[in-house]
Amino acid sequence: MPTMNMIQALNSALDVMMSRDPNVLSFGEDAGYFGGVFRVTDGLQKKHGLTRCFDAPISEGGIVATAIGMGTYGLRPVVEIQFADYIYPGFDQIVSEAARIRYRSAGDFTVPITIRTPYGGGIFGGQTHSQSPESLFAHVAGLKTVIPATPYDAKGLLISAIEDDDPVIFLEPKRIYNGPFDGHHDRPVQAWAKFPESEVPQGHYTVPLGKAAVVREGKDLTVVAYGTMVHVAKAAAQDSGIDAEVIDVRSLVPLDIATIVESVKKTGRCVIVHEATRTAGFGAEISAQVQEHCFWHLEAPIERVTGWDTPYPHAFEWQYFPGPARVIDAMRRAMEG
Amino acid sequence: MRNRPKLSLRVPEPKHRPGDKPDFSSLPIPEAGEVRRPEIDVHARDISDLAFTLIRVLDKCGKALGPWNPKLDAETLRRGLKTMLLTRAFDERMFRAQRQGKTSFYMKSTGEEAVPVAQALALDRGDMCFPSYRQQGLLIARGYPLVEMMNQIYSNEKDPIKGRQLPIMYSSKAHGFFTISGNLGTQFPQAVGWAMASAYKGDDRIAASWIGDGTTAEGDFHYACTFAAVYRAPVILNVVNNQWAISSFAGIAGGDESTFAARGIGYGLPALRVDGNDFLAVYAATQWAAERARGNLGATLIEHFTYRAEGHSTSDDPSRYRPSDEAKAWPLGDPIERLKQHLIALGEWSEEQHAAAGKEALEQVAAANKEATSHGTLGENKLPSAATMFEDVYKEMPEHLIRQRQQMGV
Numbered sequence A: 001m002p003t004m005n006m007i008q009a010l011n012s013a014l015d016v017m018m019s020r021d022p023n024v025l026s027f028g029e030d031a032g033y034f035g036g037v038f039r040v041t042d043g044l045q046k047k048h049g050l051t052r053c054f055d056a057p058i059s060e061g062g063i064v065a066t067a068i069g070m071g072t073y074g075l076r077p078v079v080e081i082q083f084a085d086y087i088y089p090g091f092d093q094i095v096s097e098a099a100r101i102r103y104r105s106a107g108d109f110t111v112p113i114t115i116r117t118p119y120g121g122g123i124f125g126g127q128t129h130s131q132s133p134e135s136l137f138a139h140v141a142g143l144k145t146v147i148p149a150t151p152y153d154a155k156g157l158l159i160s161a162i163e164d165d166d167p168v169i170f171l172e173p174k175r176i177y178n179g180p181f182d183g184h185h186d187r188p189v190q191a192w193a194k195f196p197e198s199e200v201p202q203g204h205y206t207v208p209l210g211k212a213a214v215v216r217e218g219k220d221l222t223v224v225a226y227g228t229m230v231h232v233a234k235a236a237a238q239d240s241g242i243d244a245e246v247i248d249v250r251s252l253v254p255l256d257i258a259t260i261v262e263s264v265k266k267t268g269r270c271v272i273v274h275e276a277t278r279t280a281g282f283g284a285e286i287s288a289q290v291q292e293h294c295f296w297h298l299e300a301p302i303e304r305v306t307g308w309d310t311p312y313p314h315a316f317e318w319q320y321f322p323g324p325a326r327v328i329d330a331m332r333r334a335m336e337g
Numbered sequence B: 001m002r003n004r005p006k007l008s009l010r011v012p013e014p015k016h017r018p019g020d021k022p023d024f025s026s027l028p029i030p031e032a033g034e035v036r037r038p039e040i041d042v043h044a045r046d047i048s049d050l051a052f053t054l055i056r057v058l059d060k061c062g063k064a065l066g067p068w069n070p071k072l073d074a075e076t077l078r079r080g081l082k083t084m085l086l087t088r089a090f091d092e093r094m095f096r097a098q099r100q101g102k103t104s105f106y107m108k109s110t111g112e113e114a115v116p117v118a119q120a121l122a123l124d125r126g127d128m129c130f131p132s133y134r135q136q137g138l139l140i141a142r143g144y145p146l147v148e149m150m151n152q153i154y155s156n157e158k159d160p161i162k163g164r165q166l167p168i169m170y171s172s173k174a175h176g177f178f179t180i181s182g183n184l185g186t187q188f189p190q191a192v193g194w195a196m197a198s199a200y201k202g203d204d205r206i207a208a209s210w211i212g213d214g215t216t217a218e219g220d221f222h223y224a225c226t227f228a229a230v231y232r233a234p235v236i237l238n239v240v241n242n243q244w245a246i247s248s249f250a251g252i253a254g255g256d257e258s259t260f261a262a263r264g265i266g267y268g269l270p271a272l273r274v275d276g277n278d279f280l281a282v283y284a285a286t287q288w289a290a291e292r293a294r295g296n297l298g299a300t301l302i303e304h305f306t307y308r309a310e311g312h313s314t315s316d317d318p319s320r321y322r323p324s325d326e327a328k329a330w331p332l333g334d335p336i337e338r339l340k341q342h343l344i345a346l347g348e349w350s351e352e353q354h355a356a357a358g359k360e361a362l363e364q365v366a367a368a369n370k371e372a373t374s375h376g377t378l379g380e381n382k383l384p385s386a387a388t389m390f391e392d393v394y395k396e397m398p399e400h401l402i403r404q405r406q407q408m409g410v
Helices: A006-020 A044-048 A060-073 A088-098 A134-138 A151-163 A228-240 A257-267 A282-297 A314-320 A324-336 B044-051 B074-099 B114-122 B136-141 B146-153 B187-200 B219-230 B263-267 B279-294 B335-345 B351-374 B386-390 B399-408
Strands: A024-028 A053-055 A076-080 A114-119 A144-146 A168-173 A213-216 A221-225 A244-248 A251-253 A270-277 A303-307 B128-130 B207-212 B235-241 B271-275 B300-305
Touching (some): A006 A024, A006 A044, A044 A053, A060 A076, A060 A088, A076 A151, A088 A114, A088 B187, A114 A151, A134 A282, A144 A151, A221 A228, A221 A257, A228 A244, A228 A270, A244 A257, A257 A282, A270 A324, B044 B263, B044 B271, B074 B136, B074 B335, B114 B207, B114 B235, B128 B187, B136 B146, B146 B351, B187 B207, B187 B219, B219 B263, B235 B279, B263 B271, B263 B300, B279 B300, B279 B335, B335 B351
Parallel strands (some): A221 A244, A270 A303, B207 B235, B235 B300, B271 B300
Antiparallel strands (some): A144 A251
16 A cells, blocks of 8 residues: 555545546645645646646635635535635635535535645744634534544545535644654654555545544543644653543544543543634533533543644744643643542 | 825715705716727727726617617517516515515615616526626526515525525526625625636536625625636626615725726726616627627626615615715616617507506516415514524534434424
């Protein structure tokens, strides 16, 4: 089986879908001839033709709006927003339009589009290249919000997103494009090729939307994470000596709360980790649902480890980024609580 | 330099406010038939003059003049006239229904009927329309049942969109009528995307979209024009300049500085400025743009210069911000009166026929209203089960919505 990093896996998903379905096309800023600033669409224009993978003007509102129009026609466009931090000019089109067109037309018009966008920190990107806006989308009825954490999942989830008949916000944790960064910024990042999750089938397969994955089994405590934080959580479990069960949420909406609940009922303790700011972050939603379902099983207050409620500060990358040390602190509090 | 005046902020104001006598004598209005009609493969820069004039066909006496005369047969003209009469009668009845408390909201298109009706006739039936909220004439011209429109307005048990949308936000894919959004302008770049898809597939259908003068100030207008020009999308972008955006006159959207049509020039889009109350001129300009789009020559921006003769909606009182007789003083007249006069001048229509057609329109509307109200009106709780509110959020209902529906107890 070939080995792929996350970029190659995403590229392969697009390639597979463009080969299978003439209604799949891809466009975005620098996404055509050049293949995207992160190279996710590399080679697709050459292989599939100019009209199937092309450059778009610097106009996120226009990119999303035209994708919606194409979707209502019957195409399945996959658009790239160069950085999640740039998505806001397209926000009205996503929230007021893509999310609601099926509903407001009683199913007459549908928007089977995928909006891919790299997100998250750990790259010294400052406040305009590091944001994690997932909760803004998870809050909107009618959208699906998906975040992979491995090359295998990236390809399988992206294919599912493209085949889905509803609009999907597909957030790509750019810090782990090339390797599973675990938050130990003082150590070199290992390439994906060294990990089994980089074994990615060449052809078509799917990872279903709405299914979480237990990526590390444990009995002491449950850590719920997604994106880059899955790897930080795994490192924290390793470093702390606490036998933590780590759950990769994979899909925020629909949320596989059953898998999380099952784990917390077993461990009685829960730590939720995300990069995004804390207030009204997605961790708050998970926390609320866990206490609704697991109140009598909880041995300690639910802990959240998140980005601070500040903009992402460029020169304080590692003070802001919720690395393993902060996760371990929270795990210890949960164990003591 | 020392004598330079201090900076001062300018806020545009309309020429007339309540109590003023409306005077449009300074409005430059070219004679009917005066404006040239270029070939459809012309470059935008070579017809920039057409963005600053007014394409007009019908003169004061109802005669059709000049190169833009679409030379429509009498049957098509009568169809256009009857559809405008029907649209106006529908508007009157639905406005009244709101005043009677049978629905929450309504918006008339009085004075602007020529725009959607003539355009619906000039477009092909398969062409996709992305309307704003004042193009009900499109649906009526395409034969969408009046009773369905009313069912939507009344949010009753037969409401095709199940009580989910504010009245008049129709949707009918079968009639090539895109679901109306209350967020203004969003449909403009969506129409461009639809047109790009049509071109991508080698289809022969084109798209058309409508926004008002006020909405040209939204980013969506810029997105639409940019993408339409860059990808040469087969789309007709219509700006219905009816002079008023609720209480803000067109100058607040930049209409004092230039025409709305002229904005197309900067994008390299051919731009036509049309007398929007002239059924023949609207038809001809649309036909020109449609031929151009279908010929793979790209998009056209059309400004329809018209006047919103009534309030913005049932929630509006225009006498608070403009002279109450301004509509009567509008120098480009009323679209129904002008087409009627033309048909009579042709010997293809009479006052008696007109009166009969008006009566027939009223009867049609009354019959549809009787049927629609039998299915309920807003607040009569004749809706299908509230459980339907959870449907169509997604194609398949996810577990959290199933749980919430159960929680609601339905």
